[in-house]
Amino acid sequence: MTEQPGVVSAEQEQVPLVLTVPITPLVLGRLMRKNGISVSPVTLAKSCDAFQPKGARIRPVERLTGILNGLEHRQLRACQLRWDRMDRRQLPALVFHNGQWAYVEPATEDKVSLTPPGGPDYHLDPDALAQSPVLWFRGPGKTARTNSGEKGRATSLVMQELWKDKRWFFEMAAATVVINILAVASSLFAMQVYDRVVPTFAYSTLTALVAVMAIIICLDWSLKFIRARITDSLAHQADISISRQLFDHIMNLRLDTRPNSLGALAAHMKGLEQARNFFSSSIIFFMTDLPFCFFFLGVIYIIGGRVAFVYAFLLPIALVLGGLAQWRLRRLARMEVQKGQERQGLLLESIQGAETIKATGSTWKFSDHWQQLTHTMAGYGFKNKSITTTTMVTTGSLATIGYVGAMVVGVTQMELGELTTGGLIACAILGGRIIAPVAQSVRFMVQWEHVREGLEMVNRLLAMETDRRQDQETLFPDYLPDQVDLEGVRFSYPNSPIVSIDIPTLSFKAGDRALILGPNGCGKSTFLKILAGLFKPSEGQVRLGRTDISELDIQVINQRVGYLPQDVHLFKGTLKTNMALSGGVPDALVVEVAQLLGIDRVAAENPRSMDLEIFEGGSGLSGGQKQLVALSRIFMARPRVWLLDEPSAFLDLESENQVMNALKQWVRPTDIVIIATHRPRLSNMANRVLVMRRGRIVADGKPDEVIRIPGFRQQANLPVDRS
Known part of the structure; x- marks a missing residue:
């Protein structure tokens, strides 16, 4: 376990x-x-x-x-x-x-x-x-150890991709400027029609104005289409690059600091997509469209004088309204995101453990938990939508108020002879160009709270420690001696005060065949993960070939060390692709290993042979068959250090003997083999037995010497071996 x-x-x-x-x-x-x-x-x-x-x-x-x-x-x-x-x-x-x-x-x-x-x-x-x-x-301040200086890295990642090529901004800014200038033309068209065409019914003037407007409409459509294509292209390129960087970061996360909830970890990925959409659209809006509100306000003042004061009065009211909505949504957005992560984690866990849930009759319990989370999220969502709807409806009402106010003030200006009918219509049209961007800014301010929570999720993901630092220069030596050394190694899981592994000094030399025995929870699996470089010691060093394993390139470790986890995982594909998971394996080697471990018998029982379809998690194969497939990966890698965690846990006696014989045949004399197991009968192939208890090595020696230690079986918590 x-x-x-x-x-x-x-x-x-x-x-x-x-x-x-x-x-x-x-x-x-x-x-x-x-x-x-x-x-x-x-x-x-x-x-x-x-x-x-x-x-x-x-x-x-x-x-x-x-x-x-x-x-x-x-x-x-x-x-x-x-x-x-x-x-x-x-x-x-x-x-x-x-x-x-x-x-x-x-x-x-x-x-x-x-x-x-x-x-x-x-x-x-x-x-x-x-x-x-x-x-x-x-305490609330005790969190897992993370890299420092990562706050705001998600925002920087998005902005870096968006601003990699700045040409798009100038193209879009130019298009937006022209589009907004053309918007003035439509209001001037209305003013000319009411002031020149209607009083005299000058159809020739009307024809000329319509022709000009046709050209303007075509130009406006073209520019808006081009601007949309630039935005879509930018978002597409950013998506590809950012998704790749995030996926690589997740794959390189230290396994001992990774979140326990897979649902929460997967949810972290969604935050950046939302942020990318927000930034790619909001940058243009806030840097081009919103400033033109003041431009249109100036045009209205030139045409209608005091009519501009109506919109100048409503502008700050709309912005304050958006700020209040943003403030009220801050906590709701955070809670909604947290509950969403929890619900997604529950969904993944329920799907993976559906067999156990049904067999134990606990479906009602998980369903009840799901309903509680859904009810809580629905409550947060309802409040969220209520605030958003109220804000948007109120902003829409401000547009109507602005129109009515402009008409009232415009009439007084017309009475004084300072404004024409056409000018009043033009001011009303331009007024909509002021309120619309303000309403859009309110929507962005409300949307920002969800984006901010998404960025916080991504920041937490990017702050998790990876196997190697980004700026680390790893070593790639041509030769490493077959030797593994541990010095002052202590390991604790994040947020736990318990020292799971405490080994002052330990060495494995070329040719060692070591068996690690001990009760459940004594640290055997954690110990092997530390040797494989999957877990980083809290203190001390693990040296592979006299070089600190944390300084070696990942490819070197993969070539030198083969690790069989206790929990075997197979992936969607075929029997062959799951055996040759890393790729680049000759078919002759696949066939040889399959025959060596007895996997050929599994293939022979299916019409598709080695193309037998495997589903997520290895569905369709028994536990023992999964174990053999996982072992085949190690055999085809031919490492110099074999780390096997319960290699015969799911195997019957015949398959276990075949695997042991295959190891004796396949392992080189100078290879190091370390096996964690509860089966002392495997000591037949070992020249060294180590007994672990509470994360410490309490016995280390030749099999005959260790087994003769008084109370050996009780100390290692071993059953009587009757084989």
């Missing part, structure tokens, strides 16, 4: 004194303040008294959980573990020392600072706390 990054430890080896000693408000209050949680000392004292009856034997983690719940901080998750398994980078915490709970935080590289209740601070050697219980909780 693969170890999971849980935060609640099951190992509670405490003396009875720990069960009766209360947690004092002084030390707990300091811990909460350090985690950015403000709480009243009186309220904290009351909660500590209420959930810690005098003399009661209560586990410390239950005391802390009760106190936090009493303070209405149910989102904080408490954890209890021993100091020797504590990741010190997750300090501060509470530690039980000298018969009382004390606040502990880092002091220097080799010292920690303790603050007992009512006593002065003092420094202490961490080794003095080796077996002491520790209480820790995840």
Whole structure:
């Protein structure tokens, strides 16, 4: 079973004194303040008294959980573990020392600072706390380790693609300027018709005006069409480039820092598409269309004088209206996006686990959860649409008010002889050109909140650590010795204070055939992932051929190291494409490996043979057949270091023997083979056995020597081998 990054430890080896000693408000209050949680000392004292009856034997983690719940901080998750398994980078915490709970935080590289209740601070050697219980909780500020300086990177990514070739902007700006100037021509046409044609019925003048307007209409249509094509082309090119960069970033994410929810991870990708659409359209609008509002306002003033004051008065009202709507939508947009991610994660999880859900009769539970999320999202969506609709309708009403106001003021101007009928009509037409962009700006301001949340999602995605830094110069050596070394390696999952792996020093030489034994959750799978370079140690180094594995190019690692995960995954395709997943494998090698592992029997049972269709996740094959296909990938890669996690977990005895014989035949004498398993019978092919417990190597030696250690089977949690 693969170890999971849980935060609640099951190992509670405490003396009875720990069960009766209360947690004092002084030390707990300091811990909460350090985690950015403000709480009243009186309220904290009351909660500590209420959930810690005098003399009661209560586990410390239950005391802390009760106190936090009493303070209405149910989102904080408490954890209890021993100091020797504590990741010190997750300090501060509470530690039980000298018969009382004390606040502990880092002091220097080799010292920690303790603050007992009512006593002065003092420094202490961490080794003095080796077996002491520790209480820790995840505060709101504790997040996974990410790259720094990534805030706003999503916006920069979009803008960089949009401004890669600046020529499009000048072309669109020129087209927009001409389009808006032509809009003045339509109002002047109306003014000339009412002032010159109607009073005298001058049809020759009307014909000339119509001919000019026909030319203007054709030119206006052409320019708008060209502008739309430029925008679409720009968006298309940006989509291709940005999507590729995001996908590559996701593929290069460190597996130990990746979000647990696949739905949330997939949702992060959608944010940038929305942002790209927004920026590609809004840049033109705010830099070309919106400034022309003031141009049209000036034209109205020239034609109609005080009529322009009506639109000048309505312009700031519309902008303020949009700002208020944006402010009200900020929290709603954030909550709607979060619930959308959660719902998408639930959907993916339900589809993947449909068989288990049906078999356990828990369909109603998942359906109820889905309905709750849908109901919550619908509520947020309703409020969102209500605000948006109210804003847009009100803005539309402002246009009508502007028209009515222009007519009223225009009549007074006509009475004074300062405005003609045609001029009033022209002002009304141009007034629509002012209110329309303002209404559009309000829509953009409302839409921005959703775009901003999308950019925040992408920023969180881009801030996740990748296997290699963007500016890192990786090594590509021609030769590496067959050797794997670990020095001072410690590993903790993000947001967990538990040290999952703690190995001071360990080496594997050429020709080693090592078997790793140990109980579930002891760290075997995590250990292999660290050796494969999939997980990065929190501390220390893993060296492949005497070179830090983090400095090697990914291609070098892929050529040298072959890793079989415990959870085998097959992809949509055929049996052959799943075997030769990396491509470039000769057909002769595929056939040879298939015969070696017995996969040819799977192909022989299907009319399509090696073109047997495989669906997502390997649907259509049994667990053992999937295991053989995954093993074939390692065999065809012919690595120098073989890392196999439970290679015979789903195999029957016959298939297991065939795989073991294939390994003996296929592995070179100088290759390193490391197998994590629960089957001690595999020790027949090993020259070295390691026993893991709680992330540490507790035994390492020749198989006969390790097996003879008193209590070996109990320590490794192994069944009696009757084979």
